[in-house]
Amino acid sequence: MSKVFANAAMDRIARVAQIPLPAGEAMSVADFVRQTLVDSPIGIAKIDPQWSPSQPYQVIDFHVGIPEWFRNFFSWDGDDFTPTLRFVSFAGLVELGVEAGYISLEEWEDAPALKQALPAFVAKVSEVKPAVDLRLLDSLLRRFEQQASGATLADAAFASFESYLHLTSRLRADGPVLAFLRETHTSWKPEESGDRDRSALLSPRHFAEAFATGVIAGVPVSDVAAGVGLLRYFEWLAEILGALDPDSDLCAGIVRHARWAHGAARVQGRFDSWVEQMREWNEGQSDEWPTTAERLFGRLAAQQGRLIAFDEAGQNEPERLESEPGLGADTEQEEVPATERIEQLVAEGRIAAARQLALAEAKRPYRVNPRAPDWLASIETLVKRCQRLVELGSDDAAAALVAPVIPTLTAKYRGSGYKVIADALAIVARARQGGPRGEEEGQAPELARERDEPPVTGKAEESLYRALDESL
Amino acid sequence: MMKNGEPTPEPVSLPIATGPTPQPASVPSERAHFPLDDLRWSGDEGWMPKSQALLCQKVPTMAIVFVHGFGGGADSTWEQFVRCLRAMPEAAVADAFFIDYPSTKHPVAFCSAKFREFLFDLLRKPSSNIVNPSLPKEAPTRAVTAAYQKIMLVGHSMGAIVARQALLDLDRDALTSAERAAIYMLFFAPAHKGARSLGKLVASGFGLDKFPGGQFLGALLLLRYRSVADLTKESDCLSDLATHSKARREDRAREGQSADYLRAHVYHAENDRIVYVDTFDDDYSTNPVMAQNHRSVCKPRKDYPKPAEALRSLL
Numbered sequence: 176m177s178k179v180f181a182n183a184a185m186d187r188i189a190r191v192a193q194i195p196l197p198a199g200e201a202m203s204v205a206d207f208v209r210q211t212l213v214d215s216p217i218g219i220a221k222i223d224p225q226w227s228p229s230q231p232y233q234v235i236d237f238h239v240g241i242p243e244w245f246r247n248f249f250s251w252d253g254d255d256f257t258p259t260l261r262f263v264s265f266a267g268l269v270e271l272g273v274e275a276g277y278i279s280l281e282e283w284e285d286a287p288a289l290k291q292a293l294p295a296f297v298a299k300v301s302e303v304k305p306a307v308d309l310r311l312l313d314s315l316l317r318r319f320e321q322q323a324s325g326a327t328l329a330d331a332a333f334a335s336f337e338s339y340l341h342l343t344s345r346l347r348a349d350g351p352v353l354a355f356l357r358e359t360h361t362s363w364k365p366e367e368s369g370d371r372d373r374s375a376l377l378s379p380r381h382f383a384e385a386f387a388t389g390v391i392a393g394v395p396v397s398d399v400a401a402g403v404g405l406l407r408y409f410e411w412l413a414e415i416l417g418a419l420d421p422d423s424d425l426c427a428g429i430v431r432h433a434r435w436a437h438g439a440a441r442v443q444g445r446f447d448s449w450v451e452q453m454r455e456w457n458e459g460q461s462d463e464w465p466t467t468a469e470r471l472f473g474r475l476a477a478q479q480g481r482l483i484a485f486d487e488a489g490q491n492e493p494e495r496l497e498s499e500p501g502l503g504a505d506t507e508q509e510e511v512p513a514t515e516r517i518e519q520l521v522a523e524g525r526i527a528a529a530r531q532l533a534l535a536e537a538k539r540p541y542r543v544n545p546r547a548p549d550w551l552a553s554i555e556t557l558v559k560r561c562q563r564l565v566e567l568g569s570d571d572a573a574a575a576l577v578a579p580v581i582p583t584l585t586a587k588y589r590g591s592g593y594k595v596i597a598d599a600l601a602i603v604a605r606a607r608q609g610g611p612r613g614e615e616e617g618q619a620p621e622l623a624r625e626r627d628e629p630p631v632t633g634k635a636e637e638s639l640y641r642a643l644d645e646s647l
Numbered sequence: 648m649m650k651n652g653e654p655t656p657e658p659v660s661l662p663i664a665t666g667p668t669p670q671p672a673s674v675p676s677e678r679a680h681f682p683l684d685d686l687r688w689s690g691d692e693g694w695m696p697k698s699q700a701l702l703c704q705k706v707p708t709m710a711i712v713f714v715h716g717f718g719g720g721a722d723s724t725w726e727q728f729v730r731c732l733r734a735m736p737e738a739a740v741a742d743a744f745f746i747d748y749p750s751t752k753h754p755v756a757f758c759s760a761k762f763r764e765f766l767f768d769l770l771r772k773p774s775s776n777i778v779n780p781s782l783p784k785e786a787p788t789r790a791v792t793a794a795y796q797k798i799m800l801v802g803h804s805m806g807a808i809v810a811r812q813a814l815l816d817l818d819r820d821a822l823t824s825a826e827r828a829a830i831y832m833l834f835f836a837p838a839h840k841g842a843r844s845l846g847k848l849v850a851s852g853f854g855l856d857k858f859p860g861g862q863f864l865g866a867l868l869l870l871r872y873r874s875v876a877d878l879t880k881e882s883d884c885l886s887d888l889a890t891h892s893k894a895r896r897e898d899r900a901r902e903g904q905s906a907d908y909l910r911a912h913v914y915h916a917e918n919d920r921i922v923y924v925d926t927f928d929d930d931y932s933t934n935p936v937m938a939q940n941h942r943s944v945c946k947p948r949k950d951y952p953k954p955a956e957a958l959r960s961l962l
Contacts, residue, residue: 183783184682335732341742345722382865403854407723450859457860467857
C-alpha cells in the first residue's frame with residue numbers, strides 16, 4: 176500500500192468522523208488526533224464537567240433506558256457530535272479499516288501519535304458507567320501493542336469497509352434522518368401506536384402531502400420523508416453486511432460501530448406501525464413488507480442480539496443494544512375486546528381496518544365437531560361475527576366462512592326455527608346475489624376504486640397537468 | 648453472451664466474502680484507485696455536492712460517468728459498482744465519477760444542461776476542473792493537458808435521458824470527431840420511451856414501493872416533482888430527444904462520419920413495470936435481462952454480475 180494511499184485513506188476516515196463539519200473545515204487527521212487526544216488531554220475531560228441534566232443535548236447514541244447523563248455524554252447536540260463520540264467513532268473506523276486492509280498502520284505517518292494517546296483515552300472512557308462498547312478500540316490497542324498489521328488481500332472486506340465508510344459519511348450529514356432516528360429512540364412511543372405519525376397516516380393523500388412538504392394543511396407533522404430515507408441507510412447497511420461472512424470480525428465490528436442502527440427492532444417497530452395503517456389503503460393486496468423488514472431489520476437485530484449475548488457471556492457491562500423498552504412487555508396495553516375495537520375503528524371512519532379486524536375475528540376457530548355440546552353456541556358466534564363482516568362490506572368473506580357449516584347446521588336443526596340458521600343462509604344468499612347495493616357500498620374505501628383504474632399513463636397525466644396549470 | 652459481434656469477456660468475479668476474514672497478510676496489494684471520495688468539480692455550484700469519484704493512482708485512459716435516475720443517488724444506485732470496478736482489471740486505467748444530482752427537483756432540460764457542462768469539462772479540462780481538485784492532498788496532480796481517450800456514460804432510467812440529452816446538446820455546440828469517437832453509452836432500463844406508470848416510477852425512486860400501497864403514494868406525489876412531467880410517454884422532452892438524436896445521426900451520415908457515439912448499449916429487465924421497453928432511435932439491440940426489475944437491473948451482485956460484465960465488455 177502506497178504512503179499516498181494510506182494517508183488519503185486516513186484523511187478520508189478523519190473527515191468522515193468529523194461530519195457534519197464541512198470537508199473544508201475538518202481538521203487533518205494529524206490535527207484531529209493531536210487536538211482530541213494530546214493537546215487537550217482527552218476529549219472526555221472537556222465534556223464531563225460541563226454536563227448537567229438540563230443541557231439541551233439530543234440523543235444520537237441510542238442507549239434507551241440508560242441514565243440520561245450517559246446519553247448526553249455520548250450524544251449529538253443538534254449541530255455536532257461530542258468530541259468523545261467523534262473520537263470513538265474515528266478510532267472504531269481506524270480499527271475496521273485496518274481489519275479490512277483499507278489502511279495500514281505501518282504506512283500511516285501519524286500512527287505513533289494515536290498509539291501514544293489511545294491507551295489513556297480508553298482507560299478514561301472505561302471508567303464511565305455504564306460501560307460503553309469499546310471493543311473496537313481495545314482491538315486497535317492490541318494491534319498497536321502487538322504491532323500486528325491487519326492489512327489483508329480480501330477485496331470483499333476492503334470493498335465492504337469502503338462502502339461502510341461512504342454510508343457513514345452520508346448518514347452523519349443527513350440531519351433529518353438523524354432527527355427521525357433520535358425521535359424514534361426517545362419521544363416516539365410504540366405503546367402509543369405511533370401517535371406522532373398518525374397525522375401523516377390518515378390516508379395516502381395525507382401521507383403524500385407530509386412526505387413532500389413536511390406539513391399537512393400548514394400543520395407540521397412527523398418527517399415521514401426522513402423515515403423513508405432512513406430505510407435506504409438500513410438497506411445499504413444490509414447490503415454491506417450481506418457481502419461479508421456473518422461470523423467475521425469485520426462484520427461484527429461494523430454492527431458494533433453502526434451505533435445509529437442499534438436498537439433495530441425498535442426502528443422496525445415504528446415502520447411496522449406505519450405498515451399496519453398503510454395496509455388499510457391496500458386492503459386485500461399482498462405486500463412485501465414482511466420480506467423487506469426481515470432483510471433490513473430482522474437479520475441485523477439478530478446479529479445485534481448475538482453480540483449482546485457474546486458480551487454478556489464475557490461478563491462485561493455491555494451497552495444495551497436490543498433489550499431496550501421497545502415492543503416488549505412493558506409496552507403492552509390492556510386488551511380491548513375486538514368487538515369494541517371494531518366499533519371504535521368504524522367510528523373513526525377506518526372502515527378498512529375495522530373490516531380487517533372483523534375478518535380476523537370471524538376466522539377464529541370454531542367447534543368443528545357437531546356432537547360437541549357447545550357446537551351450536553360456537554356456530555352462533557361465528558355467524559354473528561360474519562354478520563358484522565357483512566355489515567362492513569365483506570360479503571364474500573363472510574359467506575366463505577359460513578358456507579362450510581350450513582349443511583350440518585340445516586340438517587341437524589331443520590325445523591327448529593333457530594335464528595342462526597336463517598342468519599347463516601342469508602349470508603350465503605347475499606353473497607350469491609352479488610351482495611347488496613345499499614348504504615354499505617358507500618363505505619368502501621376510496622382506494623378500492625383507484626385500484627380498478629388502469630395504470631397511470633402519459634395521457635392520463637396530461638389532464639392532471641392541465642388541471643394543475645389551470646389552477647396556478 | 649455475444650453482443651453486437653463482440654466476444655464475451657470472462658465473467659466478472661465480484662468480491663464477496665465467503666469465509667472468515669483472512670488472517671493478516673504481510674504485504675498488502677497495491678490498489679489501482681485511491682479511496683472513493685467526494686467529487687469536487689469546479690463548476691458544481693452546489694448542484695451535485697454528494698457526487699463521488701474513484702480516481703486512478705496512475706494516469707488513466709478512460710473515464711466512466713454514472714448517472715442515476717429519478718430519486719436515485721450516487722450511492723443508492725451505483726454503490727455496488729465501486730467494488731466491481733476495484734475488482735475489474737480493465738477498470739484499473741479508468742477514473743469513475745458517480746454523479747449525484749437533484750433528479751426530482753429539476754426538469755430534465757436543466758439537469759442535462761448542467762450535466763453537459765460537466766461533460767464538457769471532462770472532455771476538455773478534466774485535470775484542472777475535475778480531477779485535480781478531487782485528488783487526495785498528497786497525490787501528484789495530473790497534467791492540465793491530459794485527456795481521456797474513452798468516456799463511458801452509464802445511465803439508469805431517467806439518467807439515460809439526462810446523459811443522452813447532454814451529449815446531444817454538447818454535440819450541437821462543439822465536439823470534435825475525435826471527441827465523438829471517444830464517447831460510449833451504456834444504459835440500464837432507460838426511460839427514453841417514457842414511463843408506463845408514473846406512480847410506480849415515483850414510488851420506486853423514493854423507496855415508497857417498500858410499503859403497502861406505495862404506488863398510490865407515488866401517484867399522489869406526481870405533481871410535486873418537476874422532472875416527472877418529462878418522463879411521460881408523450882412528453883415534449885422525449886419527443887424532442889428522439890427527433891434530435893435522429894437528426895444528428897443523419898447529419899453525421901451526410902458528413903460521412905460515424906454516429907456510433909449516439910448509439911447506446913441498452914439493458915432492460917424482464918420485470919420492469921415502470922418504463923416502456925422499446926428501442927430508441929438507432930440504439931443497439933436491447934439486451935433482455937431475466938429475473939430483474941427496474942431498480943435491480945443496474946445493480947451487480949454475486950448472483951447477478953451482468954451489469955458489471957456489460958460495462959467490462961465496453962472498456
